[in-house]
Every structure is written in structure tokens, then in C-alpha cells.
Amino acid sequence: MATLEDSFLADLDELSDNEAELDESDGDDAKKDDEDIDMDMADLETLNYDDLDSVSKLQKSQRYLDIMQKVGEALGKASDESEKGTVLEDDPEYKLIVDCNQLSVDIENEIAIVHNFIRDKYRLKFQELESLVNHPIDYARVVKKIGNETDLTLVDLEGLLPSAIIMVVSVTALTTKGSPLPEDVLQKTLEACDRALNLDSARKKVLDFVESKMGSIAPNLSAIVGSAVAAKLMGTAGGLSALAKMPACNVQVLGHKRKNLAGFSSATSQSRVGYLEQTEIFQSTPPALKSRAGRILAAKSTLAARVDATRGDPSGTNGKALREEIRKKIEKWQEPPPARQPKPLPVPDSEPKKRRGGRRLRKMKERYAVTDMRKLANRMAFGTPEESSLGDGLGEGYGMLGQAGSNRLRISSVPSKLKINPTIAKKLKERNYAGGATTSGLTSSLAFTPVQGIELCNPQQALGLGSGTQSTYFSESGTFSKLKKI
Amino acid sequence: MESVLLPTLTKKEEIDRIINNTIDKVLVLRFGRTSDENCLLLDDILEKSARDVSKFATVALVDVDSDQVQVYVNYFDITLFPSTVFFFNAHHMKLDSGTADHTKWVGKFHEKQDFIDVVEVIFRGAMKGKMIVHCPLPPERIPKYQLLYKDV
Numbered sequence: 234m235a236t237l238e239d240s241f242l243a244d245l246d247e248l249s250d251n252e253a254e255l256d257e258s259d260g261d262d263a264k265k266d267d268e269d270i271d272m273d274m275a276d277l278e279t280l281n282y283d284d285l286d287s288v289s290k291l292q293k294s295q296r297y298l299d300i301m302q303k304v305g306e307a308l309g310k311a312s313d314e315s316e317k318g319t320v321l322e323d324d325p326e327y328k329l330i331v332d333c334n335q336l337s338v339d340i341e342n343e344i345a346i347v348h349n350f351i352r353d354k355y356r357l358k359f360q361e362l363e364s365l366v367n368h369p370i371d372y373a374r375v376v377k378k379i380g381n382e383t384d385l386t387l388v389d390l391e392g393l394l395p396s397a398i399i400m401v402v403s404v405t406a407l408t409t410k411g412s413p414l415p416e417d418v419l420q421k422t423l424e425a426c427d428r429a430l431n432l433d434s435a436r437k438k439v440l441d442f443v444e445s446k447m448g449s450i451a452p453n454l455s456a457i458v459g460s461a462v463a464a465k466l467m468g469t470a471g472g473l474s475a476l477a478k479m480p481a482c483n484v485q486v487l488g489h490k491r492k493n494l495a496g497f498s499s500a501t502s503q504s505r506v507g508y509l510e511q512t513e514i515f516q517s518t519p520p521a522l523k524s525r526a527g528r529i530l531a532a533k534s535t536l537a538a539r540v541d542a543t544r545g546d547p548s549g550t551n552g553k554a555l556r557e558e559i560r561k562k563i564e565k566w567q568e569p570p571p572a573r574q575p576k577p578l579p580v581p582d583s584e585p586k587k588r589r590g591g592r593r594l595r596k597m598k599e600r601y602a603v604t605d606m607r608k609l610a611n612r613m614a615f616g617t618p619e620e621s622s623l624g625d626g627l628g629e630g631y632g633m634l635g636q637a638g639s640n641r642l643r644i645s646s647v648p649s650k651l652k653i654n655p656t657i658a659k660k661l662k663e664r665n666y667a668g669g670a671t672t673s674g675l676t677s678s679l680a681f682t683p684v685q686g687i688e689l690c691n692p693q694q695a696l697g698l699g700s701g702t703q704s705t706y707f708s709e710s711g712t713f714s715k716l717k718k719i
Numbered sequence: 720m721e722s723v724l725l726p727t728l729t730k731k732e733e734i735d736r737i738i739n740n741t742i743d744k745v746l747v748l749r750f751g752r753t754s755d756e757n758c759l760l761l762d763d764i765l766e767k768s769a770r771d772v773s774k775f776a777t778v779a780l781v782d783v784d785s786d787q788v789q790v791y792v793n794y795f796d797i798t799l800f801p802s803t804v805f806f807f808n809a810h811h812m813k814l815d816s817g818t819a820d821h822t823k824w825v826g827k828f829h830e831k832q833d834f835i836d837v838v839e840v841i842f843r844g845a846m847k848g849k850m851i852v853h854c855p856l857p858p859e860r861i862p863k864y865q866l867l868y869k870d871v
Contacts, residue, residue, distance in 0.1 A: 577773045581839050582846065 244349070291343040292428065300336050301435060303329055304442045330450055333439045334475075337468040340436045344369050347429045351376055354422045358411040365402055366394065367491060373429040375402070376422065381413045401496075440468050448549075453537035456552025457559070458512045458530070465508045466534075477535075477542035484538075485509060485531035509534070514559060522566050526559075533559055600652045609633045675707055725766055725778050729785040737779055738809055745776040745812070745842050750783050750792065751801030758801040761827040768831045776838045799825050799864055805838075807845035814841065816854035816861050826862030833860055 291297055307329065348369035355362065355376055366372045374393050382388050385406040390399045414422065444464035447455045451473055455463040469487050470476035476484070488507030506527040509515055518526040533555045540551050610632040613619050620635070622628035653661075728734050728748075738746060749765060751758035762780065769778045781788055783800060791797075795804055803824040805812040813821040814837065828834040836855050844852035854861065 575770070578771045578775075578835070580775045581843055 244353075291339060292432065297336065297339075300329070300332050301438070304333065304439055308438070308442050308445070326446065327450065330443055330446055331472055333443050334467055334470075334472040337436055337439050337443075338471045340432050340439070341469075344429055344432050344436075347425055347432065348372060351422055351425045351429065354414070354418055354425070356411075357418075358414050359406065359409050360411055361405045361409060362402065365398060365405065370429065370433050373426040377426040377430075380423070381419050383413060436468075440464050443468060451538065451541040452549030453540045453546055453552030453555070454534055456549045457534050457537050457556045458509065458514075462508050462512050466538075469508070473538065474542045477539040479535065481528075481532045481535040484535050485527055506531075514556075514563070518563055519567070522563065525566065526563055529559055529562060606634065725762070725769060725780050727780045727782055729782050729787065731787045731790060734781065734788065734791060737777070738806055741777050741806070742808060744807075745772075745838050745845065746806040747776060747778045747838065748804045748806070749778070749780045749801055750788075750795070750797050750804065751780070752782065752784050755800055757827050761801045761803070764828050764831050764834055768834050771831075772835055772838050775842050795823060796820075797823065801825075801827065805841050807841065810845070810850065812841050812845060813851035814854055815851060816856065817858055818861065818863070821851060825864050829856075829860045 307326070351373060352363045358381070359379070362375065363372065366375055371394060375390065378390060378393065379385070379388050385403045390402065393399075394402070441464075443450075444460050447460035447463050447467075451463055451467070454466075458466070466484065466487055467473055467476055470479060470484075479487075486505055486507045487509075489505065490507075504510070504523070504527075506515065506523075509527055509530050512530060514530060515523065515526055537552045537555055540546050545551070610630065612633045613630070614633060614636070619626075619630040619632060621630045726737075728737065734748070747765070749758075749761060751761070753759065753762075765778050765780075772778075781791070783792055783797070795802070797804075804822070805814065805824070811822065814824060815821050816824065818825070824837070828837075833856055840852050840855050
């Protein structure tokens with residue numbers, strides 16, 4: 234678009250302020266020939282960037298004035314339903330609507346250009362404002378309100394911005410690097426703000442007009458989403474046929490505002506709906522189903538727009554049917570799941586038992602495993618009669634145990650993995666300790682018996698009872714005598 | 720909870736059909752009349768557990784008052800009502816529950832679980848190829864009755 238190109242060239246002209254732009258323009262210049270550079274530089278210099286009118290030409294253009302006049306007239310007079318021609322494209326009202334759509338897109342671009350202009354001028358005063366307030370119209374309003382003021386407590390921003398943003402703006406203003414603008418620059422900036430606000434109101438007017446005519450232009454689309462949203466969608470898309478050509482995923486995000494909440498994370502609020510958010514259907518769905526509802530709304534409204542673009546259904550019944558379908562689907566999503574029926578029992582022995590293995594099972598099995606001693610005792614030598622505990626084949630056989638050359642009659646020093654009763658374990662420990670260096674001072678290897686008097690070897694020890702004097706209180710392997718659970 | 724009523728059989732052909740058609744499932748036939756209180760209690764338990772054992776058993780009721788089924792009543796020697804007879808693949812399964820008569824189960828079950836246990840034991844035994852199984856219930860849960868032999 235002509236005006237956009239001009240604006241880009243105008244941006245390139247800003248050599249003095251921004252070094253980044255300096256590099257950009259240098260890069261651009263390097264691509265051109267030497268002669269062209271002189272010519273272009275001359276052209277750029279003639280563009281007086283200080284003047285608003287050279288940047289934003291739309292409001293002065295004839296086309297704009299014509300359409301605005303017609304819109305004003307049409308809004309004033311009552312619409313005549315019977316004036317619809319057989320072919321829509323010949324209908325003057327339809328032509329006006331098409332023009333209005335195109336114009337609304339143009340106005341939006343124009344607003345963007347003016348926003349850039351304001352931003353560049355106001356950067357000297359308050360650089361951070363452009364990142365805090367994203368929306369161009371809000372920015373223009375805020376700039377107008379603040380003006381050349383340094384102290385933001387004197388400025389009342391209520392109603393223009395959400396309070397959180399106002400707070401952030403006030404705080405940032407205290408530490409801003411900017412300085413108040415000179416008088417003429419300030420004048421130009423305020424003029425540009427006014428221009429932006431005028432453009433915005435003009436756009437609103439155009440959209441209102443389109444909305445009022447929406448019932449006759451796009452009956453199916455307005456049956457689903459309502460005439461206001463339909464007008465907005467058409468306005469942003471740039472016409473009914475443009476809207477019909479868009480895929481549904483694009484329609485879903487038409488008009489999506491970027492809500493940059495000044496430092497807050499945008500990971501949680503991932504709502505991908507634009508103007509469709511304002512439809513009655515979307516508002517009335519529960520929050521959990523909103524994303525699905527947005528998707529189905531976009532899909533069905535795209536279908537309706539396509540029907541309308543080809544004028545396939547002037548009465549709007551198709552749209553009503555689609556709306557009913559959407560409503561039914563949303564209701565179905567909200568149904569509770571069917572109640573669970575108790576399952577019948579499985580057939581006995583149909584599922585084989587799952588035997589588990591692994592280290593834990595192996596460790597458990599080791600405790601009851603056959604020991605080496607027992608293995609040797611089970612094995613017998615060929616040709617030689619087995620020794621047995623009671624002799625002559627009576628009693629338990631010893632097998633290979635205790636044969637000459639093998640030293641396996643004694644208990645091996647490797648701690649056995651077999652499970653031993655704790656009381657028996659304690660007694661074994663006592664017995665082993667009795668010969669140790671660190672025995673208790675009260676143990677004695679003498680025993681006093683009524684029959685023999687003093688005995689040097691303790692017969693009770695062989696029986697495993699220990700001497701009567703063997704104290705348990707001072708025992709090495711003793712435990713607490715009294716345990717009480719607290 | 721849905722209460723699908725158990726099929727009630729009144730004709731001989733129906734009984735024949737159901738015995739022949741139940742393949743690889745235990746067939747439980749209850750012989751009794753709906754006016755009897757014990758019978759109603761037994762029917763209640765049968766209905767409640769019919770769905771649970773549906774994968775390996777079928778339950779059906781036989782009305783003993785109809786004349787066509789008297790053949791079966793005499794064949795199985797059913798004198799006390801309700802009586803339950805078990806089949807598997809058209810074989811008559813016997814159940815040793817400590818009573819005199821092993822060919823049938825006389826009386827009601829104490830609980831739903833008892834019935835399910837009996838059916839499971841019958842199924843297991845039948846799958847192994849046995850013709851008579853031992854009842855898993857403790858003796859206090861087994862209804863006692865006196866068998867009259869030729870009215871003595």
C-alpha cells in the first residue's frame with residue numbers, strides 16, 4: 234500500500250535518534266547503486282517527516298470522504314428492504330458495504346501508521362510507555378492525557394487503562410530517562426493523537442452501519458454469531474468473500490487482542506478466540522468447555538460465511554440450523570458419563586497366576602535353601618560305607634561330611650543366610666563370647682554343684698543352659714530388659 | 720441395578736433346549752414354585768448373582784407345577800422344594816455337601832457368596848473332568864432335611 238511504503242521510508246529517515254535504525258538504513262543503502270543512493274537520499278529528505286499529513290494521507294483522500302458521507306446518510310435514513318436486487322453485486326447498498334469493509338481495513342492500517350508517528354515523537358519523553366500500553370488507541374488517549382506532564386500523580390488515568398497498568402505506568406514514569414518535549418513537537422504529537430482518535434471513531438461509525446445491514450448481507454453468519462460480531466469479523470477480514478476464503482482456524486483468532494499483562498506470564502491464559510469471544514454462545518458455555526466451543530463456533534461460522542458469500546441461502550435457515558447444531562453439541566458435552574455397571578466375575582482358572590521373580594524373591598528363597606553342609610551329607614561316596622551318628626547304619630548318615638581331606642564338619646565361618654530363631658541366636662552368641670577377651674567380669678567357668686562340689690568344666694554349658702552365675706544383666710549380647718512403648 | 724428376570728421354563732422342550740445349548744457353562748436349574756417362601760428367597764439370591772457368574776454359569780427357573788415338567792421332577796426324584804440341579808455340557812453334576820442326596824441341592828443359600836462359591840467349585844471340577852465335586856460351604860450353611868424313602 235502506498236501509505237505503508239511511505240511510512241517505512243519515513244522510518245528509515247530517522248537517522249539521528251536510533252542507532253539500530255541507522256544500521257538498518259545503512260544495510261539497505263548498501264544494496265542500492267551509488268547513483269541511486271544520492272537520488273533516494275534526496276527523496277527521503279524532501280519527505281518532511283515532521284508533518285503529520287505527509288505520513289497519514291487517508292483522512293484527506295476523496296474516497297474516504299465519499300464513503301463517510303454515504304455512511305452518514307444511510308445511517309440517517311431508514312433502510313428499504315425491498316430494494317434488494319436479484320444479483321447482489323449490483324445492489325448499491327451492497328457495494329457500499331463492500332467499500333466500508335475495505336475502508337475499515339484501511340483505517341486500521343492508518344491508525345497503525347499514526348501510532349508509529351506518535352510513538353516516535355513521544356519516545357523522547359516517555360520511552361517505556363509504548364511497551365506498557367500496547368493498543369494504539371489506548372496509547373493515543375494516554376499520551377493526550379499526560380501531555381508534557383512530568384509528575385504522573387497530577388494525571389488521572391482512571392477509565393483509560395486497567396488499574397494494574399496505571400500503577401505500573403506511574404511507577405515507571407518516576408524512573409524514566411525522558412525529558413519534556415519542546416512546544417512544537419508537543420503540538421504535533423497531540424494533533425496526531427487527535428487524528429488517531431478521529432480515525433477510530435470513524436471506524437466505529439462504519440462498523441455500526443455494516444452491523445445494521447448485516448441481516449440482509451450475511452443472514453446465516455449473523456444467525457450464528459450475532460450481527461455485531463459478524464460485522465466486526467467482516468470488517469477485520471476485509472469483506473465477506475475474504476472472510477469466506479479464510480480457513481476456520483484464522484477466523485477463530487480474528488480480533489484477538491494481545492493482552493500483555495506487564496510482566497505476568499502468558500502461559501496460563503492461552504485463549505485463542507478473537508471476536509468470537511463476544512458471541513452469546515461463547516459467553517454462555519461453562520469455562521471448561523470454552524476452548525472446544527470456540528473451535529466449533531469458528532468452524533460453523535466459516536461455513537455460514539461461505540454460504541453467504543455465494544448467496545446460497547438468503548433466508549438464513551442454514552445459519553439457524555447450524556446454530557442449533559452447535560447448541561446441541563455443547564449440551565451433549567455437558568452430559569454426565571453413563572453409570573458404571575458392575576462387571577461379572579471372571580471365569581475361574583482362566584487367567585494363569587503371575588509368578589514374580591527378581592532379587593527380592595531370590596533373597597527370600599536363600600533363607601530356606603539347602604546349605605553346603607546338608608549337600609555334603611546327602612552325597613555318598615561309592616564303595617565306602619557311610620558313617621552315621623549312632624554307628625552301624627543307624628541314625629543320620631554323614632555322607633561326604635567329615636571325610637579325610639575335607640574340613641567341612643565344623644560350622645563354616647561364612648555367616649549363614651538361613652533364618653535362625655532370635656533366642657537361639659542369642660544363646661550362640663553367649664557361648665562364643667564366653668571364651669573371648671572381653672568377657673564380663675562376673676562370668677565364671679567354675680560351677681558349684683551339690684554332688685561334686687566345685688567342677689572345673691561346666692556341664693550346664695554343654696546342655697546349653699550356661700552357668701547359673703552367668704549374668705544376663707551385664708551380658709555382652711544382652712538387650713534391654715524392659716521395653717515399654719511410649 | 721437392573722433386574723433381568725431369570726427365564727422361567729414350563730415346557731419339556733424348553734428345558735431340553737437350554738440343557739443342550741449351554742456350552743462350557745454351568746447350568747443351574749431351580750425346581751420350585753413361586754408361592755413358596757423359601758423358593759422366593761432362593762430366587763432372590765439367584766437373581767442377584769446371575770450377572771456376576773454370567774461368564775461361566777447360566778441360571779434358569781423351572782416351574783414345578785406345570786405338567787410337562789413332571790417327567791423331570793420324577794427323573795431327578797425331586798420331592799422337596801426348592802431344589803437346584805447343576806449341569807455342565809449336558810452332564811448332570813453331583814455335589815457332595817454332607818447330605819444324603821448328592822444329585823441336587825435342596826433348600827436356599829444363606830448368602831449370595833455361598834451360591835457363587837458352589838457354582839465356582841462345580842465349574843472347576845467340571846473343567847477338570849470330574850462328575851462329582853465337594854461342597855466348599857461349612858456345614859452350618861447347608862440346609863438340613865430328612866429324606867423320605869418310599870414314604871417311610
